[in-house]
Amino acid sequence: MSRARLLEDRPLTELSRDDIVEFSRRRKEPEWVLRRRLEAFEYLRSTPPDPKIDPLIEKVTYKVFIESLENPVLPTEEAIKAAERLGVRPEELEVLASGFSIDVDNVVVKAVLKYLEKKGVIFTSMDEAVKRYPVVKEYAFRGLHPQLNRKTAYHVMLWAGGPFIYVPKGVKIPQPLQGVFIIGREGLGQTEHTLIVLEEGAELHWIEGCTTPIALRYAVHLGGLEAFVKDSAKLYVASINNWLGEVHHMPVKRVVVEGDNAYAELTAIAFYSTTSNTAPRIDLRGRKSRGVIQNIALYRDKQRIHSAPLIRYEAPETSAQILNRTVVKDEAVEEFNGMLYAARGAKGATGFMSCNTLVIGDRAKSITVPAIGTEEKDAELSHEASVGRISYEKLYYLALMGFEEDEATWLIVNGFFEPVINKLPIDVQIEVKKILELALLGH
């Protein structure tokens, strides 16, 4: 296989089996990873294209994809100084500048990493982890398996990077860990894979921020997150997405709550992307396990959004909640098809789904179709939905207080999100407020 052929300017949708083999070899991956990639490849070959997915991926070429993976732009000393002047804390900067290498010379970061290591926590990149830790093989691509659907198959075939977090039995990590995924290049298809394993009684807050620093002409975010949660473990994941420019957001997420009395919470906070197609999923397999999927979003301009969160109950006395709290403005269109599904065996499952939308203007639209399905007679699942508008009376009242319409709208939108946001880690709250301010007030 020649390198010239590999770097041919072909769409990601038209890769050959050889390309995948070569891709995996270049990355020096173990055989089992390659096998997963090839299974995904076969699945894609044997199923028809999905009009919602394939045309978007088609626009990313293999050449650009590979180049951005293999040649990250390194920071110059000047850039680091500039960053410092702009108020990034030095310890943040060093971690940033060092990409994913762990030998950071900073005391604070070192101390935290040491602490985690001593407790037996593994926090490293997936690229490393597949080579070094046998435990990865047990879990990786079991939740997000190559035959789940086309989107997942693309992700498995093309994944690169992302963190692996393993928290051993009984370890509760006191500080949220945070990852920042940045699309910094035109035409990039970002495919990071996050794998989280929480052993019995472990606890983790994982915050992931996805962003672009500049408005991109075209990019696809095809990241993936899978997690496994054991007995009495608690997992909180908050993802903040704020893409600028033409970015198509289509991540894949699945959490398998395997343990009894375990808990998983997936929070997505979405502010910008051209299109968004998400279907986060939680499977409740442990007795009395609980799951929450919450989505907080502001959709604007001509955004096209499709979200279809799913919680599947498979064990007795499980409970779940899906909360969708969104604001649509301008010409944005949101379609929501959340689903709570109690499979056979989910005796006494309870849950509810609540969808509240605030519509601003006459052209924005929200189509909410919550669904509930059950194979168990005594499952108690319910849903409620509301669509509201900002009343003139409220704008007038706030105007009496000196707020002009934009500010008043911003306050009302903030207030609309507040009951959900105030339960999130403080840093997420601050970030969200900043993004909202930028989105609605332009500063």
Added chain:
Amino acid sequence: MVRHRPLTWVCGVKVAVFSPCGEPLLTSVKYFFNKGSKQRLVVRGASKMTFEVQKVKVYTSDGKEVVKGVSLSLVKPGIYTIMGPNGAGKSSLVNAIMGHQSYRLEGRVLLGGEDITKLSTHEKARKGITLAIQMPLEIEGVRVAELLSRIIKRFQGVSKTDEALRIARELLHLVGLSDSIMSRYFMVGMSGGERKRLELARVLAQKPRVALLDEPDSGVDVESMPLVAKAIEKLREDGAIVVLITHQPRLFKHLEPDHVYVMYNGRIVAEGGLDLVQLIEDKGYTWIAHHNGGR
């Protein structure tokens, strides 16, 4: 819930953390967020304040004339009461003055000699005139502390949040509300009396030059009445022109108005001092309206 600062970590696709031109990407995002400072408007003029309403007529959107020519010329700080029965047009008058979209106003409104008739509501507020509305609305999810501190920052030129919060607490104490109300959502789940008092604290936070108060005493229980009176008194002390709408004389046990107007069927039909309040109690509005011939 863990509330420490998280460890910021960059992971991923050997992440290109810096842009091709070497700019720090994450930083530029932060920079972007911080860009543009909030404008702050300080409204306080020591100049002699006047408030004039000239031949104002108010029409509802279905064309009904609900205020039929009202003129007021208020040239010094004080408490000017407008009393009148339900339906006299009191609320319509003050809301039309503030530019509520349901009303069309004819005539002119002058603030410190400046014609503000055509300004939008928030512009009027920023000029120093505001209205305590008859039925304050709930602003869900927005805490009292947040709203008041924003108002105080804008209207009192305070830049530090701590200082704004301190002022907010003082105002709440003045109207007999405790600190615990600071963390509640604005007006949400509050009793009628609490709402009225919070609304007065809100108006005080704006340090208005002209405060229009639409029945600040209605729904307030007897024990709280002195607190309402105290807040109104504070506005007068601060040099504001207070237009106090009420239709019950009970507030005047705690407060002495500088002047009293009687409004009836869209018109001012009588004016005078406290003796006029006594007359209202003795004879009623209708009697007064007829004996003054509906001026």
